Amino acid sequence: MTNSPKKAVILLSGGLDSATVLAIARSEGYETYALSVSYGQRHSAELNAAVRVAQHLGAKAHQQMQVNLDAVGGSALTDRSIAVPEAPSSGIPVTYVPARNTLFLALSLGWAEVLGARDLFIGVNAVDYSGYPDCRPEFVQAFEALANLATKAGVEGAKFRIHTPLIQLSKAEIIRRGAGMGVDFAETVSCYQADGEGRACGRCDSCRIRREGFEAAGIPDPTRYQA
């Protein structure tokens, strides 16, 4: 009799970081369940990218969940009347989506409990990132503590674990790591205002961090840019 593989839920946006996380989870032997969230983001091309990435990286299942965060707005990513900035800003930028990772982890936790999974993976990063509060280690630790109190599985003794394999890596290190595991970055979309074909603007914060990452990694940038 063989043991069945351990299951993990991986938050998969369709960007470079979460694609690498999916590859890492698979390399660690997990049966991977990818979760993407359609939350009214203006860059919905990333959701199409997530479908390709999940398929390419052998996810056992890929679930897309819908939440209408655009009903409350408050972010350049969910409210089209707030422009995506094209110059670096100080402080937490307007692309911050209130409580987004709390929501994403809540959705992951619910699916994990249904699947019998105890391992959640999220591609947060506290080095080359935009300064979002819900990408910090202390946030992740607080959510892990919450998960064990919030659930039937936790009450029954299960220990949920939130894996953040990228949290202390630079963007260049993430790119090298993903490239070494066969992630096809041409499939991924990081741009906050990608067009319908997934082509990047080349000017937003997310494009800038990504492009500088490829340069620093010494790996050719396969991103498709708008003309």
Place this chain on the structure above:
Amino acid sequence: MTNSPKKAVILLSGGLDSATVLAIARSEGYETYALSVSYGQRHSAELNAAVRVAQHLGAKAHQQMQVNLDAVGGSALTDRSIAVPEAPSSGIPVTYVPARNTLFLALSLGWAEVLGARDLFIGVNAVDYSGYPDCRPEFVQAFEALANLATKAGVEGAKFRIHTPLIQLSKAEIIRRGAGMGVDFAETVSCYQADGEGRACGRCDSCRIRREGFEAAGIPDPTRYQA
């Protein structure tokens, strides 16, 4: 110059408890923003009830958000192949929805941050309840700690507070409290399998707890039951 009233986000299911919470928040002087979540629950009549309750109790705004939890199932409330039990069970019942209050509080937190509100109200109760893990004080405290780490407002020094005015009340006490503040319980729907008109089955756990509450409170039960 007058101070503008403090804003609060109130989770409003359309049931008896959350209607009472909305009345309490108003009585404490908050400008109330009611949030209902359509999550694929079988008892969607409660959402219609929430509309009436929000209007009746003077909510400044009422937002309904959509999340397709029925895509992952795992609960009698979101998966119609799992029957709602009609006899008391031991342990956490199959009506438990994985990570539901974590999700609801995440949605409330996001809206609160956009509104500039720091006060969230949720009608959890740890006395006459169904044993759900995410109705316990330790869960609520963990979420409050998370909220301040998860948000831009928290990083900037705001302190979110999760108010649980019902947490130590019996169902009879909740009913007396709500009745004293003018809550019209006939408008509320608690039943897990209410029909399209909001009429209660009279047999599920939620109906049983509610009916016993009216009896213990010595207040006539205005619930409309199915024939």
